[in-house]
Amino acid sequence: MSPETPSSSGSDTSRPPLKPAEERLMVAVRVRPLKNDEPHRVLYAADRKSVILEDSDKSDAIRQKKGVERHYTFDVVFNETSFQEEVYDVTTRSLVKDVLNGYNGTVFAYGATGAGKTHTMVGDRHHPGIMIRALNDIFEAVKDKEDEYSVTMSYLELYNENIRDLLNPASGYLELREDSRGRSIQVSGLTEISTTSTDEVMQLLQKGNKARTVEPTAMNQTSSRSHALLSVTVRHTVPVNKRDHLRMRIKQGRLFMIDLAGSERANKTKNRGKRLQEGAHINRSLLALGNCINALAGGARYVNYRDSKLTRLLKDALSGNCKTVMIAHVSPSANQKDESRNTLIYADRANNISTKVERNVFDVSYQVTQYQTVVNELRAEISRLQTKMKEERPRSADISKMNAEEKSEEVRNLREQIVETFKTQMKLRRKLMEIDAHLLGLGMEAERQHLIISHWESRNNKLYKNGVNASRARTQQSIRRRKLATADGFRSAGNEEDMDSDADGEEADSETAVQQAWGELADIEREQDRWTELRGHIELKLEACRQRGVMLEDKLPSLLSSDDEREILALICRVHELEADKMALQSERLVRQHELKRRDLLIIRYDRQRQLCEEIITRQRQLIEEAKVKLPSDLQELYQMYQQEIHAATYTDFNPPSTAGGCSIDKLPPISKIYSDPMFRPTLTSDPSVSPPSSSESGGDENMPKESSIDRVMGHVVTRPGAATRLPPLPPSPPIRLSSISKDSAHIMRRAISEDRIANTPGPSSKD
Numbered sequence: 001m002s003p004e005t006p007s008s009s010g011s012d013t014s015r016p017p018l019k020p021a022e023e024r025l026m027v028a029v030r031v032r033p034l035k036n037d038e039p040h041r042v043l044y045a046a047d048r049k050s051v052i053l054e055d056s057d058k059s060d061a062i063r064q065k066k067g068v069e070r071h072y073t074f075d076v077v078f079n080e081t082s083f084q085e086e087v088y089d090v091t092t093r094s095l096v097k098d099v100l101n102g103y104n105g106t107v108f109a110y111g112a113t114g115a116g117k118t119h120t121m122v123g124d125r126h127h128p129g130i131m132i133r134a135l136n137d138i139f140e141a142v143k144d145k146e147d148e149y150s151v152t153m154s155y156l157e158l159y160n161e162n163i164r165d166l167l168n169p170a171s172g173y174l175e176l177r178e179d180s181r182g183r184s185i186q187v188s189g190l191t192e193i194s195t196t197s198t199d200e201v202m203q204l205l206q207k208g209n210k211a212r213t214v215e216p217t218a219m220n221q222t223s224s225r226s227h228a229l230l231s232v233t234v235r236h237t238v239p240v241n242k243r244d245h246l247r248m249r250i251k252q253g254r255l256f257m258i259d260l261a262g263s264e265r266a267n268k269t270k271n272r273g274k275r276l277q278e279g280a281h282i283n284r285s286l287l288a289l290g291n292c293i294n295a296l297a298g299g300a301r302y303v304n305y306r307d308s309k310l311t312r313l314l315k316d317a318l319s320g321n322c323k324t325v326m327i328a329h330v331s332p333s334a335n336q337k338d339e340s341r342n343t344l345i346y347a348d349r350a351n352n353i354s355t356k357v358e359r360n361v362f363d364v365s366y367q368v369t370q371y372q373t374v375v376n377e378l379r380a381e382i383s384r385l386q387t388k389m390k391e392e393r394p395r396s397a398d399i400s401k402m403n404a405e406e407k408s409e410e411v412r413n414l415r416e417q418i419v420e421t422f423k424t425q426m427k428l429r430r431k432l433m434e435i436d437a438h439l440l441g442l443g444m445e446a447e448r449q450h451l452i453i454s455h456w457e458s459r460n461n462k463l464y465k466n467g468v469n470a471s472r473a474r475t476q477q478s479i480r481r482r483k484l485a486t487a488d489g490f491r492s493a494g495n496e497e498d499m500d501s502d503a504d505g506e507e508a509d510s511e512t513a514v515q516q517a518w519g520e521l522a523d524i525e526r527e528q529d530r531w532t533e534l535r536g537h538i539e540l541k542l543e544a545c546r547q548r549g550v551m552l553e554d555k556l557p558s559l560l561s562s563d564d565e566r567e568i569l570a571l572i573c574r575v576h577e578l579e580a581d582k583m584a585l586q587s588e589r590l591v592r593q594h595e596l597k598r599r600d601l602l603i604i605r606y607d608r609q610r611q612l613c614e615e616i617i618t619r620q621r622q623l624i625e626e627a628k629v630k631l632p633s634d635l636q637e638l639y640q641m642y643q644q645e646i647h648a649a650t651y652t653d654f655n656p657p658s659t660a661g662g663c664s665i666d667k668l669p670p671i672s673k674i675y676s677d678p679m680f681r682p683t684l685t686s687d688p689s690v691s692p693p694s695s696s697e698s699g700g701d702e703n704m705p706k707e708s709s710i711d712r713v714m715g716h717v718v719t720r721p722g723a724a725t726r727l728p729p730l731p732p733s734p735p736i737r738l739s740s741i742s743k744d745s746a747h748i749m750r751r752a753i754s755e756d757r758i759a760n761t762p763g764p765s766s767k768d
């Protein structure tokens with residue numbers, strides 16, 4: 001055996017440098033132990049980062065017999081004695097931390113059939129794999145912080161290009177949906193379980209694994225015939241800051257853990273019929289994955305993810321906002337040499353892939369989070385109903401005794417009652433949301449009053465924190481004492497000294513303010529008590545309503561066969577789903593509204609900056625004209641370019657601009673005011689404080705000509721008598737009718753925005 005220079009290397013030196021926020025896909029290789037019935041070993045881990053494959057050199061007929069050693073280098077290599085814990089620690093533990101911090105992460109197991117992927121990802125009771133360990137760590141991290149964190153999980157398998165929900169296999173095949181730009185990919189109808197209970201999740205995972213399609217083949221007694229994708233989403237919600245409880249900061253991270261099915265060769269697996277067809281599907285999707293890896297590693301500008309559902313689901317993990325780890329699995333056995341070589345080559349290519357990683361942190365109004373809480377509750381209800389649908393409940397013997405008419409009447413009544421109960425529940429939920437928003441507002445107002453008091457107290461050297469009642473009493477005492485002292489002082493000193501009268505006035509003002517604050521606080525407290533009590537009532541009502549719903553559901557087995565019952569439960573599920581979708585939509589609208597508001601603020605800011613710029617330039621032009629400075633050619637050019645820009649921005653019908661009616665070609669081009677024109681900022685005009693000052697407000701020249709329509713579009717021309725002859729020639733100005741075009745477009749824009757707003761107006765509870 002002759003050693004050979006590494007044929008392939010994933011070392012950093014051979015890879016292009018990363019751009020900011022880019023992260024290289026981490027590639028780990030795990031070599032599984034040789035089995036007793038397998039021939040000799042041709043592959044082994046040379047050290048912590050490299051693998052050696054004893055191969056033959058097909059390009060060299062003489063050396064072919066001798067064989068060569070091929071070295072492959074990766075981020076990390078696990079040898080046959082590596083423990084599950086070690087694999088998890090090195091590859092996934094840090095991903096879990098990242099996910100808790102709002103990043104997306106994916107870990108996926110790749111390799112030929114029987115190479116050990118399921119062992120790494122799922123493991124068994126004694127050797128739990130990555131999925132169990134990651135879930136454990138996530139739940140450990142959020143333990144006792146249920147009010148801040150929410151964790152949801154889903155588990156699906158991709159079998160023969162069909163998506164099945166492993167948490168609810170009875171739901172049949174599910175659709176993959178993506179938005180028109182192919183950016184967000186979702187599986188519609190997939191069960192999302194919301195829980196923070198480790199036990200519950202472990203049971204679900206076990207259940208999901210049992211539901212997975214596994215069959216014995218000649219290569220692996222427990223061969224996974226599908227790709228399995230476990231997704232865990234962690235959402236952390238906290239107020240943006242202590243003072244602002246109406247805005248919440250949400251960090252949302254998602255961890256994908258994927259156990260791919262293994263590539264296989266028909267002649268080795270000896271698969272026939274159904275197994276053969278499965279193998280073909282597996283190979284096809286893995287081929288599509290391989291093509292994507294090749295394209296991404298080669299820096300291709302277009303990558304085709306559409307060839308299989310697997311690549312569509314993995315798109316983000318491979319090129320989107322995601323930290324990704326690939327664990328390639330290889331067998332050391334001689335009879336798996338080709339498969340191992342292929343896996344190593346793919347893994348090596350994947351080493352060149354990088355993704356753009358961003359933290360998913362966004363601020364939303366408290367109202368949005370309220371909507372999301374209700375959506376989560378509804379989804380939990382849906383999954384409860386789905387479980388119920390699967391249960392086989394004892395049927396009453398009376399069913400058969402009832403006549404068909406009686407039965408259908410009874411069933412209709414029951415169904416109506418169930419739906420009515422649900423509607424009442426929704427009303428109560430919305431009421432609770434409104435109360436919460438009101439209580440939050442009161443809380444903030446109370447905080448403001450506390451601030452006034454604490455400020456006053458600290459000025460008077462009192463420690464406000466020692467209890468509100470003590471503080472309240474102290475304030476009153478202090479004010480009384482001060483009043484007496486002032487009265488005494490006034491009597492003894494007469495009016496001769498006015499030196500301190502200002503300070504005294506100020507002091508008196510602040511005393512009045514603090515007294516008012518105490519008064520306000522007392523009112524707020526009363527109001528808070530009232531609303532809290534009302535909230536308690538509504539909560540009780542909601543609970544009673546829930547119970548009633550469950551009771552009605554429990555009546556179903558006495559009237560219906562299991563199939564009929566399932567049908568009704570499916571209907572109720574659907575009603576819940578619709579309501580959850582509606583609430584989700586409303587929360588999205590709210591988010592969009594917040595974005596619009598933010599955009600408005602940005603426009604205001606840019607507008608102010610631009611106004612300042614304009615003033616600076618106008619002033620500079622005055623100086624140029626007054627000092628009779630001859631403009632350098634590059635500045636003349638810039639002025640011309642500027643003039644052309646104005647044409648381009650305001651000319652909508654592309655007619656060649658005529659010189660007739662344009663402004664004098666001897667003058668410097670005017671500074672455009674088109675974007676500061678109020679009609680171009682329809683969303684901002686409501687706030688007079690932000691409208692640009694008129695020329696007279698901003699100290700404009702009184703000699704300025706009266707604003708003509710063209711001035712309104714192009715801005716006033718700054719001219720000084722006698723200065724015109726020195727100014728550079730200009731391209732023709734736009735014709736006067738531009739202003740009317742602008743008016744039209746402003747009108748259209750205004751209408752579009754107001755329509756957009758109407759469309760985005762949320763439900764009745766919107767207070768934002």
Ligand SMILES: Nc1ncnc2c1ncn2[C@@H]1O[C@H](COP(=O)(O)OP(=O)(O)OP(=O)(O)O)[C@@H](O)[C@H]1O
Binds near residue numbers: 116222
């Ligand atoms: N690192 C390991 N240590 C001990 N046993 C292992 C290891 N890796 C794999 N095995 C064993 O090898 C066999 C095949 O592994 P596994 O089912 O995980 O392969 P796979 O890659 O998932 O195959 P397929 O693609 O066909 O599902 C199993 O019996 C498994 O327990």
